[in-house]
């Protein structure tokens with residue numbers, strides 16, 4: 318049965334999560350389908366940041382480390398975030414960037430593998446993983462004389478051989494929105510004695526994640542589905558603002574190992590057991606605190622807290638489970654409407670239809686040569702024409718890969734602030750851009766630095 322504009326309005330009227338949109342400052346006339354890249358500004362953030370600057374910093378100065386609880390902000394935010402990713406209390410800190418946190422956990426994982434299972438000299442990852450993840454792994458491999466093995470998703474299982482130290486994957490693929498089965502993949506890696514590092518950049522706040530399971534001793538660990546390390550991003554679905562601090566989680570089994578050989582390498586004073594003792598030697602703080610490095614960016618962390626507060630408010634409305642239900646309904650609707658209303662324009666669905674394999678975004682490919690005068694796919698120009706109409710998605714260049722070249726139009730659906738009528742309107746704009754060939758105008762075919 319076809320869905321009408323009125324049906325979409327009805328779905329919004331019945332949506333129990335609809336009030337959450339009020340927590341955000343969405344510009345008028347914009348349908349924002351790029352929250353997977355930079356989340357929207359929460360209404361509370363500007364006042365909170367102003368208060369941190371003028372009162373906590375301006376008036377109270379250095380006392381605020383204590384009086385405003387600046388000092389433990391990375392841990393407090395980590396605890397606030399933990400339920401979104403199935404982590405326990407005192408297992409997460411918000412700090413540094415995803416890239417830097419990945420360097421820390423991948424190094425620690427390699428240190429652990431070197432001690433526990435020497436001879437494992439490979440890191441396995443997915444060829445289409447986000448580039449910074451691959452670059453960090455490549456750098457570490459050079460530093461340590463290891464090998465980075467990049468495979469297609471369907472070849473991961475066979476790549477888990479006895480010479481592999483770490484499997485490093487991103488849960489939801491940034492380009493296609495395809496999602497791994499984290500528990501099954503982790504269990505397969507553990508059965509082969511391989512540690513798992515998960516990047517949750519496109520998962521945290523978008524899909525429920527369950528990092529945790531017990532697994533204290535080695536045999537239990539080998540049989541467990543609990544991840545070993547995870548990192549993720551603060552400025553995407555968590556709405557922490559541009560360049561917001563990221564987060565890092567380490568399974569307690571690994572986080573508190575006493576031997577310094579198991580340490581993350583950025584052993585700065587904020588990860589010290591007693592930073593204000595100012596001793597000349599490094600003693601790691603217990604647990605996840607040792608994954609902090611230097612003095613924390615309090616203003617940025619305060620902005621991130623406003624993003625996390627919205628998830629705390631969402632708890633009363635069903636939390637991540639309800640957000641996931643809505644996210645799937647939004648992405649299902651978008652797929653259905655684009656296929657019904659934009660047929661015949663060379664758009665191919667790149668995101669899995671199967672719910673269990675889909676994150677919170679929908680991507681479409683367009684064939685190379687379908688653009689103006691056969692130049693490129695036209696995907697970039699279509700996205701630009703949509704942006705000019707206030708529908709903000711983005712474009713990702715295809716990496717070539719093994720198959721034919723395909724460019725991607727990417728649309729993220731943040732269930733906190735996107736509604737069903739937004740989906741209808743976005744598809745209607747897309748239909749007009751395609752039907753009238755508006756995207757072929759020269760101004761939409763000029764490339765900008767950030768796509």
Ligand SMILES: *Cc1c(COP(=O)(O)O)cnc(C)c1O
Nearest residue numbers: 414415416447449487491516518
């Ligand atoms: C967005 C994203 C990052 C970003 O890393 P930064 O250090 O914040 O630039 C890293 N990995 C993945 C998978 C991402 O999607």
